[in-house]
Amino acid sequence: MQVATFVYKHLPDCEVMLDVYRPDDAAMRPGIVFIHGGALIGGSRAGIRPAQRDRYLAAGSCVISIDYRLAPETRLPAIAEDLRDAFAWVRSEGPRLFQVDPDRLAVVGHSAGGYLALLSGCLVEPRPTAIVSFYGYGDIVGDWYARPDPFYCRQPPVGEEEARSAVGRRPIAGADGPTSQRRSRFYLYCRQRGTWPQEVVGHDPFAEPEAFERYCPVRHVTPAYPPTLLLHGDRDTDVPYEQSTLMAAALARAGVEHELVTIVGGGHGFDRDPDRPDVAAAFDRAVAFLQRHNGARSSVRR
Numbered sequence: 001m002q003v004a005t006f007v008y009k010h011l012p013d014c015e016v017m018l019d020v021y022r023p024d025d026a027a028m029r030p031g032i033v034f035i036h037g038g039a040l041i042g043g044s045r046a047g048i049r050p051a052q053r054d055r056y057l058a059a060g061s062c063v064i065s066i067d068y069r070l071a072p073e074t075r076l077p078a079i080a081e082d083l084r085d086a087f088a089w090v091r092s093e094g095p096r097l098f099q100v101d102p103d104r105l106a107v108v109g110h111s112a113g114g115y116l117a118l119l120s121g122c123l124v125e126p127r128p129t130a131i132v133s134f135y136g137y138g139d140i141v142g143d144w145y146a147r148p149d150p151f152y153c154r155q156p157p158v159g160e161e162e163a164r165s166a167v168g169r170r171p172i173a174g175a176d177g178p179t180s181q182r183r184s185r186f187y188l189y190c191r192q193r194g195t196w197p198q199e200v201v202g203h204d205p206f207a208e209p210e211a212f213e214r215y216c217p218v219r220h221v222t223p224a225y226p227p228t229l230l231l232h233g234d235r236d237t238d239v240p241y242e243q244s245t246l247m248a249a250a251l252a253r254a255g256v257e258h259e260l261v262t263i264v265g266g267g268h269g270f271d272r273d274p275d276r277p278d279v280a281a282a283f284d285r286a287v288a289f290l291q292r293h294n295g296a297r298s299s300v301r302r
Contacts, residue, residue, distance in 0.1 A: 001057060004098060008089040009082060014069060014171040016082055018090075019045050020098045021053055022062040029062040030104035030294045031090060033120075033128070036174075037111030040071045040079060040200050041167075041190075042183040044174030047110075051274060052283065056108075059287055061294065062100045064090055067174035068116070070183070071200040074171050076140075076215055080123055082173075083116055087124045106130040106294040108286070111239060111268070115140070115217075118247065121228065122220040130293035131228040132286050135236055135268055137243035138218030138250070141205040144240050145196045151237045152191040163189030221250040227257040229289045231282050233266020261285055 002022050009016040022029060036047035045065040056063050068082040087105065094100035107128040109117030114136020121131050166182040175183055190196040198204055203211035213219065228251055232244035244260055251258040261282045263270045273279055 001054075002098070006089075006093075006097065008066070008093075009085050011171065014173055016067050016069060016086075016173040017045065018064055018066040018086060020062065020064050020094075020100075021057060022098055022100075023057055023060070026099055028095070028099050028101050029060060030106070030129075031062045031064055031094065031100040032056050032290065032294070033087065033090065033105060033107045034063055034065040035068075035083075035107065035109035035113035035116045036065070037109070037113045038070070038175070038180065038183075039187045039190075039196070040076070040112045040115075041187045042070065042175045042180035043112075044176045044180070046174075046176055049271070052271070055283070055287055056290070059291055061106075061290070062094075062098060064094070064100070069171050069173045070175060072167055072186070073169060075202040076200050079116075080119065080215065083120060084124055087120065087128075091126075101295075104129055104295050106132070106290050108132040108134070108290075109136060110134040110271075111136065118217040118228070119215065121225045122217050122222075123214075127224065128226050129295075130290055131226050132231070132289060133228065133244070133247075134231045134271060134286075135233065135239050135244070136230070136247075137239050138247040139216050139243065140201070141197060141209060141212045141216065142243075144243075145194070146205045147194040149191045149194070152188060155188065155192075157192060158185050158189040160189065218247050218250050221247075221254045221256060223254050223256065225251065225254060225256045227289075227293050229259045229261065229286060231261040231263070231271075231286065233263040233268065233270040235265050236268045236270075238268035259285070259289065 036043040045067045091102040107117045114133035166186045230244040234241045248260040
């Protein structure tokens, strides 16, 4: 396996990077852009699970795991710019630097990364060849995010001083380890108060719903939207399972090829348990879906 790190976006106070993994040869390969989760507040490009990355590589793809600037230091419109810029950079520089086919770029994301993967289907041009969303979401103004969450409210409350101390003022792209764990306290604070939309987008969803419109992919599905695979546990206490059923319904109305894989009894991050037969089968379907739409050769799970 070849591994390389590149800066895809230079900003005055922040460099935004991506990691490239590819088979150890010089063949032109289809690409999978991987987008990490973390509620747009934490996480980094290092968050891709090695076993999953290796399955994508074994299927013949090049994997590009991207960072993006995190909230609340950076608001969603600029995060969406990073998403577009990452795809544009891979298309322009990838063929020369790491032999990726710019016409065969799929996208995979988990949680908030799944949200950004779904958002890429209506914001990125040319569109990805396929989208795989693990427990993602298409609506960022529903009550699930815009009001105090019952599940998180059962946890010990996080005070504003502690929450604010976990984040800063300068832009940050990717947060690992202890830094990401501290930032998770800010996320918990937001969920306990129903203020995630204000902190991440910078607007009140009830007073300024128009500010959220273009960032809700469930409202922008057209027949041109890419083929999409949605995977979600029906006992998810972070991102409601309904988020994927609503997205599936929007895809069906537009006539877009799609699949919804339901993990019965599965919670958020169900794929942390890859030895569960239903989880293993779901990931097999994700690999097969990408093979079918992104042109990679077949790979049988061992």
